[in-house]
Amino acid sequence: MAEATHDYSKTKKTYTAVGIALFVFTSVTVALGLFPPFDFGPPGPTASDFVIGLAVATTKASLVALIFMHLNHERGLIYKLLLFTGVFALGLMVLTLFADMDPIREQYDTFKTTGGWLTNDRPE
Amino acid sequence: MEIPYEVTPRRDTGLYNAKLGVWLFLASEVMLFGGLFSAYVFLRLGVQDGVDNPWPWGVSVHKNFVWLGAINTLVLIASSVGVVFAWVALKERNWRRYQIYMYFVVACAVVFMCLKTVEYNSKLNHHHGIKLIDNSVMEGVILDKTDRVRFSAEKITFSLQAALPAVLRDLDSDEFPAFTVTDGPEGTVGTEIKTVSAFKSWFHENRGAFGEALAAERKRFRAETASGVANPKPVAVKGTATFTAGAAFALRGSPRKILGHDATTLNYRDGVKVEGKLISDDVIFEVHEVDMQLVLPQQQRESTVWKVINDEAAKQSFFTQQSKSYQDLVKYYEKRGEVVPEKMLRGRFLNVHYVHVAAEGHEGEEHGEKDKHAAVHASETVLTAGSTGGEGNHGPSRHLVVPRDQVKFMGNHGPRYGNYYAIYFTMTALHGLHVIGGALVLLFFVVFGKKLYLKNPEHLANRVEVGGLFWHFVDLVWIFLFPIMYLL
Numbered sequence: 136m137a138e139a140t141h142d143y144s145k146t147k148k149t150y151t152a153v154g155i156a157l158f159v160f161t162s163v164t165v166a167l168g169l170f171p172p173f174d175f176g177p178p179g180p181t182a183s184d185f186v187i188g189l190a191v192a193t194t195k196a197s198l199v200a201l202i203f204m205h206l207n208h209e210r211g212l213i214y215k216l217l218l219f220t221g222v223f224a225l226g227l228m229v230l231t232l233f234a235d236m237d238p239i240r241e242q243y244d245t246f247k248t249t250g251g252w253l254t255n256d257r258p259e
Numbered sequence: 260m261e262i263p264y265e266v267t268p269r270r271d272t273g274l275y276n277a278k279l280g281v282w283l284f285l286a287s288e289v290m291l292f293g294g295l296f297s298a299y300v301f302l303r304l305g306v307q308d309g310v311d312n313p314w315p316w317g318v319s320v321h322k323n324f325v326w327l328g329a330i331n332t333l334v335l336i337a338s339s340v341g342v343v344f345a346w347v348a349l350k351e352r353n354w355r356r357y358q359i360y361m362y363f364v365v366a367c368a369v370v371f372m373c374l375k376t377v378e379y380n381s382k383l384n385h386h387h388g389i390k391l392i393d394n395s396v397m398e399g400v401i402l403d404k405t406d407r408v409r410f411s412a413e414k415i416t417f418s419l420q421a422a423l424p425a426v427l428r429d430l431d432s433d434e435f436p437a438f439t440v441t442d443g444p445e446g447t448v449g450t451e452i453k454t455v456s457a458f459k460s461w462f463h464e465n466r467g468a469f470g471e472a473l474a475a476e477r478k479r480f481r482a483e484t485a486s487g488v489a490n491p492k493p494v495a496v497k498g499t500a501t502f503t504a505g506a507a508f509a510l511r512g513s514p515r516k517i518l519g520h521d522a523t524t525l526n527y528r529d530g531v532k533v534e535g536k537l538i539s540d541d542v543i544f545e546v547h548e549v550d551m552q553l554v555l556p557q558q559q560r561e562s563t564v565w566k567v568i569n570d571e572a573a574k575q576s577f578f579t580q581q582s583k584s585y586q587d588l589v590k591y592y593e594k595r596g597e598v599v600p601e602k603m604l605r606g607r608f609l610n611v612h613y614v615h616v617a618a619e620g621h622e623g624e625e626h627g628e629k630d631k632h633a634a635v636h637a638s639e640t641v642l643t644a645g646s647t648g649g650e651g652n653h654g655p656s657r658h659l660v661v662p663r664d665q666v667k668f669m670g671n672h673g674p675r676y677g678n679y680y681a682i683y684f685t686m687t688a689l690h691g692l693h694v695i696g697g698a699l700v701l702l703f704f705v706v707f708g709k710k711l712y713l714k715n716p717e718h719l720a721n722r723v724e725v726g727g728l729f730w731h732f733v734d735l736v737w738i739f740l741f742p743i744m745y746l747l
Binding site for chain 2: 141143146147150151153154157158161164165167168169177178179180181184185188189191192195196199200203204205208209210212213216217219220223224227228230231234235
């Protein structure tokens with residue numbers, strides 16, 4: 136049986152640090168969602184919360200991909216493969232832009248701005 | 260035959276075979292989940308249109324699940340750390356430590372799935388919602404089977420052409436009411452049927468006979484037409500049967516199987532007609548939260564939901580909370596010298612609030628309503644006698660009587676409740692299957708890995724590395740699922 140050829144103490148430290156970072160980021164995400172002082176932008180769940188929430192998630196995902204999945208040690212081939220995947224996955228997200236081209240929705244929006252849906256009534 | 264690059268990586272790519280294979284597989288997985296994330300965005304963009312149940316948001320109903328989701332996130336992260344440490348243990352040739360880490364990972368997977376089960380069970384069995392006809396939504400609990408139409412039946416008419424009548428499953432007690440066939444195929448009138456199994460065999464037998472008779476009739480008709488008989492007798496075979504019970508028996512009609520009902524008849528979708536007397540079709544509901552996202556601001560005070568709730572204090576508390584939220588909004592925008600934009604008035608922040616209806620006797624309540632409530636409860640007691648006992652549902656909240664004609668939609672928080680729940684169950688269930696699959700593979704590597712470890716530990720380390728790649732991917736999907744499903 137071959138013996139260990141490499142010192143892994145530094146690797147282990149990195150993994151521990153990343154694990155702790157992921158725990159911290161998770162707490163940040165929960166705080167963003169649940170506690171008003173951490174609520175960015177207008178009160179309640181809004182676009183700004185989405186941006187920040189997804190930014191935190193992306194950071195966590197990058198940590199997992201780079202360190203745990205060893206992407207930081209990989210060579211070009213994997214990156215090329217992932218580039219293709221990324222482009223197509225992005226394509227799937229771009230598809231959702233069609234939601235804004237919906238003709239029925241356009242009529243609906245026109246109706247909203249002209250007939251009865253816009254109101255200046257405010258809660259007391 | 261020796262397969263090249265099975266254990267040692269190729270010099271130019273730095274990859275061994277399995278790793279390249281797993282990365283290709285993960286690329287396809289990205290596309291699979293990518294499609295579902297895209298679907299999520301589509302559904303989310305359509306939320307404001309008001310054709311669907313509104314997107315839930317973290318007050319009472321949803322908030323409990325946030326903690327479950329958060330714990331699950333931590334569990335998955337811990338398991339990911341476990342996998343990389345197991346891999347390092349193999350690299351350091353430490354079998355014992357490898358075993359410990361791998362079993363820890365599998366244990367994490369089990370914990371994750373257990374919490375998921377708790378969550379699914381809670382959504383499917385303990386949380387309900389009712390959307391009223393003006394699109395206001397009450398979240399809470401439908402009390403024991405009161406979404407069903409309670410009926411005191413005497414006579415059942417059904418078709419012999421269809422499947423076994425659904426009404427059999429709606430009979431309220433285990434006792435099958437003894438029936439007499441009062442109308443049906445020739446020679447069967449007057450037959451007594453006393454058990455479910457006797458009914459089933461009677462049904463199948465007569466359905467078979469009906470089919471044969473029908474075939475013979477059709478053959479006769481075709482032959483007469485072919486031989487030029489003028490005005491041949493049309494095909495006619497009696498295809499229905501009517502059963503009459505000795506005494507009235509209780510039925511609880513599942514709402515999804517019923518086409519319609521009135522005071523004396525109940526029509527099932529499968530063609531079964533039940534005659535008798537309607538006991539009650541009111542839904543008894545305990546409300547926890549009111550969602551007004553789909554009701555225009557100027558119509559909220561006159562909403563149907565307040566007529567159903569019929570409690571001034573609860574109504575006041577809703578609008579007090581709304582007013583407070585509105586002040587928060589005003590404060591935020593005033594700081595920036597702006598007015599509150601129109602779309603914020605329609606959002607979740609202003610329009611979803613806790614509502615507690617104090618139990619009977621605590622708050623003023625119209626007398627008539629109280630009587631009706633008592634009457635319904637009396638009939639409930641009759642129906643539940645001997646089965647559940649009907650106790651244990653009485654909390655501090657008053658149980659509302661929701662008239663069925665005020666209900667647009669009701670149900671548990673299963674996939675059909677609304678787009679949120681549909682995409683939630685699709686994505687989390689698919690993710691859950693990945694967790695199970697990944698855990699089984701990792702379990703295999705630790706239970707049956709010793710032989711390979713002794714032969715070529717580097718090979719086993721590679722296997723754990725690629726198994727781990729998949730596991731990290733599963734973690735990565737959850738990292739995105741958690742905020743979009745629970746928090747945002």
